[in-house]
Amino acid sequence: MVPNWIEQRAALTPNRVALTYKEDRWTFLQLANRSKEYAQQLKNQGVQTGDRVAIYGQSSSQLVMVIFACMQLQVEMVMLNLRLSKRELSYQIEDAQVKKIIVQDELMKQLPEVDVEFVQFSTIQQVCEMAVPVNSWRKDSTMTIMYTSGTTSKPKGVRQTVQNHLASATSSLYNTGLIEDEAWICTMPIFHISGFSMLCKSILHGVRIDLYEKFDEEKVVAQLIEGSATRMSVVAVMLEKILSHLEAIDAKVSPRFQLALAGGGPIPKAYLQRAAALHLKVAQTYGMTETSSQTATLSNEDALRKIGSAGKALMFNEIKIEGTSEPFVHGEICIRGDHVTPGYIGQHAHLPTTVDDWLHTGDVGYLDDEGYLFVADRRSDLIISGGENIYPAEIESVLSSHEAVEAVGVCGLPDEKWGQCPAAFVLLKKEVSEDVLRAFCEENLAKYKVPKTIHFVDELPRNGAGKMMRRKLHELL
Amino acid sequence: MVPNWIEQRAALTPNRVALTYKEDRWTFLQLANRSKEYAQQLKNQGVQTGDRVAIYGQSSSQLVMVIFACMQLQVEMVMLNLRLSKRELSYQIEDAQVKKIIVQDELMKQLPEVDVEFVQFSTIQQVCEMAVPVNSWRKDSTMTIMYTSGTTSKPKGVRQTVQNHLASATSSLYNTGLIEDEAWICTMPIFHISGFSMLCKSILHGVRIDLYEKFDEEKVVAQLIEGSATRMSVVAVMLEKILSHLEAIDAKVSPRFQLALAGGGPIPKAYLQRAAALHLKVAQTYGMTETSSQTATLSNEDALRKIGSAGKALMFNEIKIEGTSEPFVHGEICIRGDHVTPGYIGQHAHLPTTVDDWLHTGDVGYLDDEGYLFVADRRSDLIISGGENIYPAEIESVLSSHEAVEAVGVCGLPDEKWGQCPAAFVLLKKEVSEDVLRAFCEENLAKYKVPKTIHFVDELPRNGAGKMMRRKLHELL
Numbered sequence: 030m031v032p033n034w035i036e037q038r039a040a041l042t043p044n045r046v047a048l049t050y051k052e053d054r055w056t057f058l059q060l061a062n063r064s065k066e067y068a069q070q071l072k073n074q075g076v077q078t079g080d081r082v083a084i085y086g087q088s089s090s091q092l093v094m095v096i097f098a099c100m101q102l103q104v105e106m107v108m109l110n111l112r113l114s115k116r117e118l119s120y121q122i123e124d125a126q127v128k129k130i131i132v133q134d135e136l137m138k139q140l141p142e143v144d145v146e147f148v149q150f151s152t153i154q155q156v157c158e159m160a161v162p163v164n165s166w167r168k169d170s171t172m173t174i175m176y177t178s179g180t181t182s183k184p185k186g187v188r189q190t191v192q193n194h195l196a197s198a199t200s201s202l203y204n205t206g207l208i209e210d211e212a213w214i215c216t217m218p219i220f221h222i223s224g225f226s227m228l229c230k231s232i233l234h235g236v237r238i239d240l241y242e243k244f245d246e247e248k249v250v251a252q253l254i255e256g257s258a259t260r261m262s263v264v265a266v267m268l269e270k271i272l273s274h275l276e277a278i279d280a281k282v283s284p285r286f287q288l289a290l291a292g293g294g295p296i297p298k299a300y301l302q303r304a305a306a307l308h309l310k311v312a313q314t315y316g317m318t319e320t321s322s323q324t325a326t327l328s329n330e331d332a333l334r335k336i337g338s339a340g341k342a343l344m345f346n347e348i349k350i351e352g353t354s355e356p357f358v359h360g361e362i363c364i365r366g367d368h369v370t371p372g373y374i375g376q377h378a379h380l381p382t383t384v385d386d387w388l389h390t391g392d393v394g395y396l397d398d399e400g401y402l403f404v405a406d407r408r409s410d411l412i413i414s415g416g417e418n419i420y421p422a423e424i425e426s427v428l429s430s431h432e433a434v435e436a437v438g439v440c441g442l443p444d445e446k447w448g449q450c451p452a453a454f455v456l457l458k459k460e461v462s463e464d465v466l467r468a469f470c471e472e473n474l475a476k477y478k479v480p481k482t483i484h485f486v487d488e489l490p491r492n493g494a495g496k497m498m499r500r501k502l503h504e505l506l
Numbered sequence: 507m508v509p510n511w512i513e514q515r516a517a518l519t520p521n522r523v524a525l526t527y528k529e530d531r532w533t534f535l536q537l538a539n540r541s542k543e544y545a546q547q548l549k550n551q552g553v554q555t556g557d558r559v560a561i562y563g564q565s566s567s568q569l570v571m572v573i574f575a576c577m578q579l580q581v582e583m584v585m586l587n588l589r590l591s592k593r594e595l596s597y598q599i600e601d602a603q604v605k606k607i608i609v610q611d612e613l614m615k616q617l618p619e620v621d622v623e624f625v626q627f628s629t630i631q632q633v634c635e636m637a638v639p640v641n642s643w644r645k646d647s648t649m650t651i652m653y654t655s656g657t658t659s660k661p662k663g664v665r666q667t668v669q670n671h672l673a674s675a676t677s678s679l680y681n682t683g684l685i686e687d688e689a690w691i692c693t694m695p696i697f698h699i700s701g702f703s704m705l706c707k708s709i710l711h712g713v714r715i716d717l718y719e720k721f722d723e724e725k726v727v728a729q730l731i732e733g734s735a736t737r738m739s740v741v742a743v744m745l746e747k748i749l750s751h752l753e754a755i756d757a758k759v760s761p762r763f764q765l766a767l768a769g770g771g772p773i774p775k776a777y778l779q780r781a782a783a784l785h786l787k788v789a790q791t792y793g794m795t796e797t798s799s800q801t802a803t804l805s806n807e808d809a810l811r812k813i814g815s816a817g818k819a820l821m822f823n824e825i826k827i828e829g830t831s832e833p834f835v836h837g838e839i840c841i842r843g844d845h846v847t848p849g850y851i852g853q854h855a856h857l858p859t860t861v862d863d864w865l866h867t868g869d870v871g872y873l874d875d876e877g878y879l880f881v882a883d884r885r886s887d888l889i890i891s892g893g894e895n896i897y898p899a900e901i902e903s904v905l906s907s908h909e910a911v912e913a914v915g916v917c918g919l920p921d922e923k924w925g926q927c928p929a930a931f932v933l934l935k936k937e938v939s940e941d942v943l944r945a946f947c948e949e950n951l952a953k954y955k956v957p958k959t960i961h962f963v964d965e966l967p968r969n970g971a972g973k974m975m976r977r978k979l980h981e982l983l
Contacts, residue, residue: 030842030863031822032819032821032822032823032824032843034821037819037821037822038821040818040819040877041818041821165824199676202679202680202684203679203684203710203711203712206683206684206685206686207679207680207683207684208683208685209683233680233821234680235680341517341518342509342514342517344509344511344514344515344518344710345508345509345514346509347509347642365507366509386507400517
């Protein structure tokens with residue numbers, strides 16, 4: 030058991046600013062009280078402790094209150110990705126068997142028709158008496174569920190427990206320290222672990238979050254220059270925009286700013302060199318949904334010396350390379366620690382996530398002679414585009430279901446802006462245009478998953494056993 | 507399971523200075539390696555993982571290596587208090603059934619004759635190959651055992667697990683933050699939880715310890731003025747010496763210095779006011795052996811506004827007053843959290859320490875309307891003298907065993923220097939001098955437990971049931 034984070038934080042630092050969003054700001058006590066009002070409204074709508082709900086909203090103070098209200102009641106939250114297609118949303122909602130979908134009013138029309146009741150934000154944001162919160166939280170209870178795609182199967186709902194989020198925030202604190210008047214800039218989506226983990230850190234560490242509706246390099250750069258925030262998380266594409274803007278206006282980052290954590294795939298060397306010139310400290314991280322954010326981080330001091338590395342395992346995390354203890358030998362990256370998910374929900378609930386407590390990531394990498402992790406190859410054929418994970422299998426599955434398609438292979442191709450973009454290689458059984466297939470994808474997939482290019486081919490590369498080899502697809506170009 | 511702290515820390519910040527002692531200094535990597543040599547020597551002496559040993563040594567770098575070597579092997583450490591009499595030491599050594607006593611050579615003669623083998627520091631500090639350490643530590647395994655006296659019984663050996671120490675260090679980190687180049691001044695005895703917990707913080711937080719053989723206000727004050735350390739722990743008597751010295755040389759504390767944690771009983775108001783004038787930030791804490799150090803801390807900002815309070819429970823700790831949830835109502839202070847001991851060893855192993863996970867401290871206090879803890883009365887009749895806990899029952903038990911004594915009552919009386927000192931009220935059955943009784947006490951008790959005054963009385967105050975009422979003893983004066 031662990032004491033209710035929100036209440037404990039409100040008791041410890043009631044008057045400290047917890048959250049800013051646009052022109053508004055809330056203290057920890059205000060957040061705690063407001064979230065208990067939201068919680069009461071949720072109860073009025075029939076939501077009880079232990080229930081599972083889906084949440085669908087853009088980054089906003091309202092979304093934060095909804096999330097904190099669910100925490101106050103210890104309700105499991107399925108964090109729906111705003112970019113998903115209706116088909117993808119349907120699948121997740123059904124797989125998770127949620128009791129309610131809590132949805133931002135303006136986004137109602139983006140949701141699929143499903144046999145689940147909706148609760149709109151406008152309903153639960155009414156002022157009312159405060160609910161009695163759950164005062165002791167079970168460490169093993171599920172706080173959030175985030176879907177992540179597998180290499181060969183349908184997306185799996187990953188459980189993230191109270192303990193997982195706590196371990197992640199604690200390891201992060203041991204790693205980066207905590208100075209007075211910290212504030213995180215949050216431009217990452219909250220339905221992602223990268224954004225959600227910041228909310229957890231905010232309550233646990235007692236630091237302010239400057240929440241952005243969406244990434245805005247001008248505003249971010251202004252905060253970096255004036256030193257009004259101390260930390261942020263970025264993916265490569267954001268970092269590049271920040272660097273370009275700093276360069277364009279010929280400004281340097283304030284020494285008050287401590288660190289930008291860079292996740293969601295590798296950061297190009299050139300960016301790190303440009304960041305150093307602008308006094309922007311950047312630490313590369315390696316994390317995933319299954320580990321509730323960071324497992325390893327490369328300290329800023331090592332950023333240029335160990336370029337390309339994701340650093341070392343944080344204090345309470347362990348990394349090993351399957352089948353070897355020798356440096357520089359490639360193998361599957363395995364992770365152990367209290368931040369590792371205990372398992373999946375729904376149709377994948379029976380699948381193990383760990384072997385002897387070790388999470389087998391599917392990512393390939395090695396440790397160098399000083400113990401620094403280098404990720405050589407993301408989970409099999411994972412494509413990372415602008416920080417979003419895309420599994421070829423998902424796109425292949427959609428395209429294969431089209432009547433004109435006989436077989437299809439998808440891989441990532443380098444893209445200047447997004448890092449990578451998916452490309453499809455299609456073997457037809459009857460004539461169809463590229464536009465028709467693209468429209469079919471747009472209907473069934475999140476926009477970022479729609480192949481940027483579709484190539485018609487006569488044959489797909491296969492190994493002796495007939496298995497399609499995605500890594501050879503690019504040779505067809 | 508949690509990764510071996512020492513190895514993990516050495517991997518993360520190998521070249522950071524971990525420890526200074528007199529003219530010497532060690533990095534985390536050097537500490538890790540040297541402690542593995544010590545560990546190998548311990549193995550050569552027959553000490554194995556899971557064994558229980560007693561440790562008897564003064565604060566020194568050698569003592570730190572011995573402790574870290576025991577951690578590397580996951581050997582349970584009974585931390586023997588240097589101030590105990592031979593009789594008290596015998597009891598603890600026998601109760602704990604230790605396999606070996608690891609002893610500083612110069613202190614051999616202070617140990618009682620017991621049927622346990624000694625291993626001298628000089629034996630295990632020989633350079634040799636490094637032992638293979640235990641890489642994953644069980645959270646529930648016992649790291650240390652410290653004896654604390656009960657109100658009515660013999661001292662009890664309190665188990666402090668890996669998890670207990672970890673929870674304590676983590677709560678402390680969440681409370682105080684962590685800046686660059688932190689260093690703790692350690693003048694508290696390492697056989698006390700106040701000192702031992704600093705060693706844990708050092709490894710876990712990656713901060714330097716400036717270890718003192720013994721408290722030295724001149725050296726401490728020099729560090730405070732130059733800002734070469736950032737934190738320390740004090741008891742009232744030390745704080746007063748620091749304040750007097752600062753006042754005498756008319757100096758102020760550097761802003762680099764972050765905080766002095768003041769434990770071991772209440773700090774007089776006047777000290778806090780003097781500290782504020784000298785720019786010395788002081789935070790009152792409430793902790794005990796059974797909670798592996800701090801449970802609550804009063805932040806420096808609240809120091810004068812909430813004078814007399816021990817502050818609020820740290821992030822992951824909970825405090826309640828038994829039988830009430832109303833503010834200002836006195837009752838027994840109960841504590842819950844991962845820092846609470848799972849139990850005792852030896853002849854008290856059967857006694858429960860908690861009820862529904864709540865530790866019943868025996869201390870009486872209340873929470874005010876803002877949730878601040880005020881400790882009204884220490885565990886029944888606990889006497890705190892210079893930060894050391896003294897239980898009247900222990901002294902009474904010794905005096906009662908003297909042939910001339912019929913009955914005895916002991917209580918604490920205010921003392922300008924030590925806060926409190928024990929006083930004995932003795933009912934004789936045959937004539938004996940005060941000096942004889944004092945000599946008898948000196949033979950059987952640690953020096954700080956020997957009554958400062960012995961009063962011969964005709965009657966002891968008793969309640970209707972004949973129970974001696976220690977709180978009425980002072981009325982006999």
